[in-house]
Amino acid sequence: MSDEAREAVGDYQFGFHDPENATIRFDKGLSEQVVRDISALKDEPEWMTDIRVKAYHHFMDREMPDWGNCGELNNIDFDNVTYFLRSSDATEKDWDDVPDDIKNTFDRLGIPEAEQKWLGGVTAQYESEAVYHSIREDLEAQGVLFLDMDSGLKEHPEIVKQYFGTVIPYSDNKFSALNTAVWSGGSFIYVPKGVHVEMPVQAYFRINAQNMGQFERTLIIADEGSSIHYVEGCTAPTYSTDSLHSAVVELIAMKGAKIRYSTIQNWSANVYNLVTKRGVAHENATVEWVDGNIGSKLTMKYPAVLLKGEGAHAEVISVAYAGAGQHQDAGAKVHHLAPNTTSSILSKSISKNGGRSSYRGMLQVTPKSHGCRSKIVCDALMLDNDSRSDTYPTMEIGNSTADLEHEASVSKVSSDQLFYLMSRGFSEEEAMGLIVNGFFEPFTRELPMEYAVELNKLLELEMEGSIG
Amino acid sequence: MRGLTMADEILRVEDLHVSVDETPILNGMSLTINRGEIHVIMGRNGAGKSTLASVVMGHPAYEITQGTIHYMGTNIEEMSVFERARAGMFLSFQYPAVIPGVQVGTFLKKSVQSVRDEPLKGREFRKELNGAMQALEMEKSVLSRYVNDGFSGGEKKRLEILQMLLLKPTLALLDETDSGLDIDALRIVAKGINSVAPQAGCLIITHYQRLLDHVQPHFVHVMIDGTVVETGGPELAIKLEEQGYDWLETTAEA
Numbered sequence: 209m210s211d212e213a214r215e216a217v218g219d220y221q222f223g224f225h226d227p228e229n230a231t232i233r234f235d236k237g238l239s240e241q242v243v244r245d246i247s248a249l250k251d252e253p254e255w256m257t258d259i260r261v262k263a264y265h266h267f268m269d270r271e272m273p274d275w276g277n278c279g280e281l282n283n284i285d286f287d288n289v290t291y292f293l294r295s296s297d298a299t300e301k302d303w304d305d306v307p308d309d310i311k312n313t314f315d316r317l318g319i320p321e322a323e324q325k326w327l328g329g330v331t332a333q334y335e336s337e338a339v340y341h342s343i344r345e346d347l348e349a350q351g352v353l354f355l356d357m358d359s360g361l362k363e364h365p366e367i368v369k370q371y372f373g374t375v376i377p378y379s380d381n382k383f384s385a386l387n388t389a390v391w392s393g394g395s396f397i398y399v400p401k402g403v404h405v406e407m408p409v410q411a412y413f414r415i416n417a418q419n420m421g422q423f424e425r426t427l428i429i430a431d432e433g434s435s436i437h438y439v440e441g442c443t444a445p446t447y448s449t450d451s452l453h454s455a456v457v458e459l460i461a462m463k464g465a466k467i468r469y470s471t472i473q474n475w476s477a478n479v480y481n482l483v484t485k486r487g488v489a490h491e492n493a494t495v496e497w498v499d500g501n502i503g504s505k506l507t508m509k510y511p512a513v514l515l516k517g518e519g520a521h522a523e524v525i526s527v528a529y530a531g532a533g534q535h536q537d538a539g540a541k542v543h544h545l546a547p548n549t550t551s552s553i554l555s556k557s558i559s560k561n562g563g564r565s566s567y568r569g570m571l572q573v574t575p576k577s578h579g580c581r582s583k584i585v586c587d588a589l590m591l592d593n594d595s596r597s598d599t600y601p602t603m604e605i606g607n608s609t610a611d612l613e614h615e616a617s618v619s620k621v622s623s624d625q626l627f628y629l630m631s632r633g634f635s636e637e638e639a640m641g642l643i644v645n646g647f648f649e650p651f652t653r654e655l656p657m658e659y660a661v662e663l664n665k666l667l668e669l670e671m672e673g674s675i676g
Numbered sequence: 677m678r679g680l681t682m683a684d685e686i687l688r689v690e691d692l693h694v695s696v697d698e699t700p701i702l703n704g705m706s707l708t709i710n711r712g713e714i715h716v717i718m719g720r721n722g723a724g725k726s727t728l729a730s731v732v733m734g735h736p737a738y739e740i741t742q743g744t745i746h747y748m749g750t751n752i753e754e755m756s757v758f759e760r761a762r763a764g765m766f767l768s769f770q771y772p773a774v775i776p777g778v779q780v781g782t783f784l785k786k787s788v789q790s791v792r793d794e795p796l797k798g799r800e801f802r803k804e805l806n807g808a809m810q811a812l813e814m815e816k817s818v819l820s821r822y823v824n825d826g827f828s829g830g831e832k833k834r835l836e837i838l839q840m841l842l843l844k845p846t847l848a849l850l851d852e853t854d855s856g857l858d859i860d861a862l863r864i865v866a867k868g869i870n871s872v873a874p875q876a877g878c879l880i881i882t883h884y885q886r887l888l889d890h891v892q893p894h895f896v897h898v899m900i901d902g903t904v905v906e907t908g909g910p911e912l913a914i915k916l917e918e919q920g921y922d923w924l925e926t927t928a929e930a
Contacts, residue, residue, distance in 0.1 A: 623737070628773035630757035631733050631766070632783075632839065633790035639758075642786070646777030646822070 220476050220503070221669065222317070223446030226309040228417050230335075232294040236419065237287045240264055243389050246292050250358055250392075253365055256372075263378035263388035270382040273508075276537050276568070280506045284480055289421040289452050291390045293335040299356055301342050310334050317443065319412050322658060327439075328407035329354045333424060334414050336392040347405060352436075353398040354409055357425050360396025367398060371427055375458035375486050375514070384484045387423045387456040394424030394455065399434040399465075408437040408470075408656055415444035415451050415479065426457040430465035430493075437468040439656065443503070446476040450505065453479055459487030461495050463517065470498040470655060472663060473507065477533055481507040491517030491546075498654050499526040501536045502666060510568055512541035515549035522551040527651040530563030530595070531670060539568035539600075544610070548579040555586045556651060558644060559595030560670075568600045575606035586616040589647050591640065641668035684711045685749065686847050686877030687732070692743035694724075694731050694902075701727045703902035704743070709847070709877035714869075714891060716880045718916055719899035725881045726770060728899075729849045732879075733767040734760050747847065762791050764846030768836040768853045770881075774824045780835065781819035788842050808841040811871070812864055829856035837868035848872055850880045854887040866890030885917040898924055 232249070234242060243264045247257040272281050300306050303320050314320060314332050323330045329343035331354070338356035347354065353364065361368045378388035395411045415422050430436055444451060453475060461467045467487060475481055481504040487495035497511035513522035528536035542551040557565035567586045588597040597618055605612065621643050629639035645652070645664045652660040687709040694702035701724045709715050717725050731738045732745055734757040744751055752760060775783065784805065789796045809816065812834055824832050833853050840848055850869065854862055869878065869891050880891065888896075888910060896912040897904045898921070905924055906912065 622773070624771075625773045625775060627730075627733075627735055627757060628769060629775070631761050631769075632787040632843070633758055633761040634787065635758050635790075636756075638786075638790065642778055642783070643775060646775055649777030649822075 222443035225445030234292040267385035296339040299338045329409040331411045333393045351400040357394035383482045391425035394426040397428040399430045401431040402433045405436040410439045413442040421452040429460045432462045433464040435466040439470045444476045455483045457485040461493035463491045466494040468496040472500045475503040483509045486512040488514045489520035492519040494521045496523040501528040508537045510539045528557040528565045530565040532561040535564045537566040541570040544573040544577045544580040551582045553584040560591040562594040564596040572604045573610045578609045581611045583613040588618045641671040688746040693741045714878040714893045716893040716896045723899040724902040729851045766845035768850040770852040830861045885913045
């Protein structure tokens with residue numbers, strides 16, 4: 209790692225990288241031909257190629273957003289991004305068949321171990337495509353489909369065609385257009401009626417190459433009365449040049465179904481993380497986003513739920529940690545489009561060493577949606593005076609029967625708390641770590657235990673060596 | 677002086693002058709506490725009692741302008757708060773801080789681990805914890821609550837004493853631990869103090885004589901304007917309870 213990179217990212221523990229052994233690597237830069245080549249390489253049906261090309265033109269024509277951190281957004285050099293890189297010729301079902309370098313990386317990240325212990329299925333994506341994929345036999349026997357998105361399109365084109373882009377059309381925003389044009393990898397999940405997937409399934413996304421663009425596309429459909437918990441994690445090596453991660457995630461929860469989608473995003477501090485995530489909840493369905501943003505240079509991500517059916521429920525719990533050189537622009541959007549729908553948003557952010565965290569929220573209640581309830585809580589914790597925290601809430605309430613609560617707080621670690629903890633034997637760093645973990649506790653308690661422990665360790669590491 | 681005597685001296689405060697934001701609070705305070713001794717400090721609000729406890733524990737807001745603090749024969753001026761804690765000093769807070777989201781059980785275990793040298797064994801610690809909680813008549817459910825979050829005054833003080841029992845300090849500073857306690861809680865807290873006191877030096881700051889029905893002090897000191905103006909035995913506390921501080925003030929001014 210260069211000194212410059214080291215300075216920029218501190219002690220990021222996943223910053224190692226492997227040698228690049230690409231079997232196919234596209235030249236940097238984007239054109240209609242690149243888009244067509246990706247589609248041809250994957251031997252896709254024509255309708256998908258058409259969507260990609262349309263999306264590409266929309267991306268080219270669309271202006272960069274004029275909100276959020278536009279300064280940083282305009283620094284992205286789209287010509288200096290590798291849009292497709294294949295590092296393994298197959299998606300393996302056995303870790304032993306995965307190329308050694310790549311397998312070692314996932315070993316270091318603890319994925320095979322976690323899979324054995326507590327996961328129902330795993331997909332591991334390295335650069336543009338999945339290199340490993342497996343699902344427990346009992347889930348497969350119940351008709352649960354859990355594939356990487358490329359295989360999903362190949363094996364179940366009719367389902368993909370029916371739902372792809374219905375929740376997030378390519379024209380939604382500039383980055384959803386980019387993703388639709390060059391998407392590769394991601395997860396495809398279908399849970400049949402009434403099936404409850406008890407163990408979480410996990411996807412892990414790893415960027416290894418420099419100036420890489422990763423554009424995974426995930427589609428999860430939970431049929432009537434079913435449920436699933438999907439967990440994703442992501443890391444990247446530390447480089448002094450930037451990489452781009454721009455995913456699109458679409459969730460569809462049918463009548464009475466429940467989808468929980470948990471993310472621990474821990475990209476290295478040279479990654480732009482610009483992701484569109486949105487779920488639809490039909491009658492009495494529940495969509496939950498549990499969204500943790502720890503890494504990246506700039507994250508702009510606002511998990512959204514469209515409450516389309518009566519009695520549907522949305523839950524968004526998010527935390528953001530912004531350290532030196534980081535801007536976490538995160539939040540939540542909930543649209544109450546049907547009567548008697550409910551939502552709860554809890555957002556917690558920590559800013560430290562000049563980092564910036566922003567909460568950007570949207571709450572909409574349409575005129576015909578009577579009897580809706582929503583509670584929004586935003587808490588920000590500042591660890592020093594150099595850091596920054598802002599809140600941008602938007603509310604569009606079209607029905608006067610709506611019952612809304614909104615609480616926001618900004619606090620600092622008090623000297624009383626530090627003195628108290630230090631008088632109990634904790635060093636200043638340990639005390640900070642404890643306070644930070646406690647602040648995020650309403651989030652971590654929602655995670656599977658293994659993840660909660662990992663996250664707490666991660667935050668404690670972030671507190672180390674940073675107090676003068 | 678014999679070696680044994682040296683080892684028995686826990687705390688020696690000499691001619692201590694302390695300021696906060698350039699306002700003097702302690703003005704030439706001196707006090708020596710030996711192992712097995714219970715000292716009580718009484719005095720009006722603002723006399724500097726809590727400041728003494730905080731400054732001995734190392735609170736960074738206080739500036740020592742003159743004088744020294746020796747703990748176990750060592751000048752501790754350069755020691756940070758947590759180093760003092762790890763060396764066996766303990767302060768029971770008048771107003772313990774709330775730490776949201778941190779469960780009492782986790783907090784206690786980490787705290788005890790950070791103060792003890794040898795690794796903490798899970799089962800032994802739980803046994804010790806159960807014993808201490810039983811002695812203090814505390815509910816197990818406290819362990820899953822957040823540290824001092826939503827605790828009543830009495831619950832907070834009991835948690836302070838629980839920490840003292842687990843940390844087994846060599847020097848225990850108790851800042852108005854008896855304030856706001858009902859008779860039962862007072863008795864329980866006193867029990868905790870009495871179990872630690874024989875192996876430690878104890879400094880109890882209080883406004884009331886009633887704690888001293890349960891804890892037998894060796895010395896009672898009266899502080900006025902940042903210094904000790906009178907020292908006596910338990911009878912001094914009774915006299916203060918009956919007569920207040922006015923009679924001392926005239927002495928001090930004389």
